[in-house]
Amino acid sequence: DAGVIQSPRHEVTEMGQEVTLRCKPISGHNSLFWYRQTMMRGLELLIYFNNNVPIDDSGMPEDRFSAKMPNASFSTLKIQPSEPRDSAVYFCASSLVSGRAANEQFFGPGTRLTVL
Amino acid sequence: LAKTTQPISMDSYEGQEVNITCSHNNIATNDYITWYQQFPSQGPRFIIQGYKTKVTNEVASLFIPADRKSSTLSLPRVSLSDTAVYYCLVGDYNTDKLIFGTGTRLQVFP
Numbered sequence: 001d002a003g004v005i006q007s008p009r010h011e012v013t014e015m016g017q018e019v020t021l022r023c024k025p026i027s028g029h030n031s032l033f034w035y036r037q038t039m040m041r042g043l044e045l046l047i048y049f050n051n052n053v054p055i056d057d058s059g060m061p062e063d064r065f066s067a068k069m070p071n072a073s074f075s076t077l078k079i080q081p082s083e084p085r086d087s088a089v090y091f092c093a094s095s096l097v098s099g100r101a102a103n104e105q106f107f108g109p110g111t112r113l114t115v116l
Numbered sequence: 117l118a119k120t121t122q123p124i125s126m127d128s129y130e131g132q133e134v135n136i137t138c139s140h141n142n143i144a145t146n147d148y149i150t151w152y153q154q155f156p157s158q159g160p161r162f163i164i165q166g167y168k169t170k171v172t173n174e175v176a177s178l179f180i181p182a183d184r185k186s187s188t189l190s191l192p193r194v195s196l197s198d199t200a201v202y203y204c205l206v207g208d209y210n211t212d213k214l215i216f217g218t219g220t221r222l223q224v225f226p
Contacts, residue, residue: 004159033214043160043203043216091159104150107159 004108018080025094035091120217134191138204150205
């Protein structure tokens with residue numbers, strides 16, 4: 001298995017533009033997580049899906065952020081409109097077992113987002 | 117909601133044992149404790165997970181005292197390649213909320 005795949009690896013955009021980050025989890029995994037990492041705030045959980053259903057989106061910072069998981073092999077995280085403070089590395093992770101939040105998670109390589 | 121704190125950094129030499137502690141004073145009854153390793157420009161990688169007492173695998177040990185308000189990751193005989201940032205992660209079984217620790221930057225010297 002290729003592991004968790006994220007695209008793009010790097011994204012540079014201007015304030016106000018829409019940004020879409022993509023994730024393909026490991027085949028057969030039932031849970032998918034989106035995290036954001038910054039120097040100031042560290043690693044933060046944004047949203048978590050079990051079997052394609054959003055379970056906890058309390059970490060999504062604002063209405064500008066939205067996430068979808070239309071099927072078991074694909075998820076998107078969208079920011080519209082983007083702002084400079086959204087600049088961060090965004091990680092997607094998947095795990096085999098659903099419902100056990102602290103189960104072993106496999107992380108993707110991340111998308112480094114820069115909003116000018 | 118559980119809060120987790122770790123020392124900012126630690127230094128060690130090759131071949132030594134390193135112990136990194138994470139404080140999670142408000143951990144809920146059902147929280148597991150997981151540790152991850154992160155290299156620059158990579159996503160975190162799972163090291164070990166436990167609920168109580170001691171857990172050991174091929175790369176590390178995890179010690180959890182009876183009150184579960186802290187946990188200690190033990191890396192035996194570190195090498196240069198163990199230079200990385202180490203995070204603890206507390207998950208809540210009922211709410212599924214996850215909180216990463218502040219991270220400990222380990223530097224291993226030859």
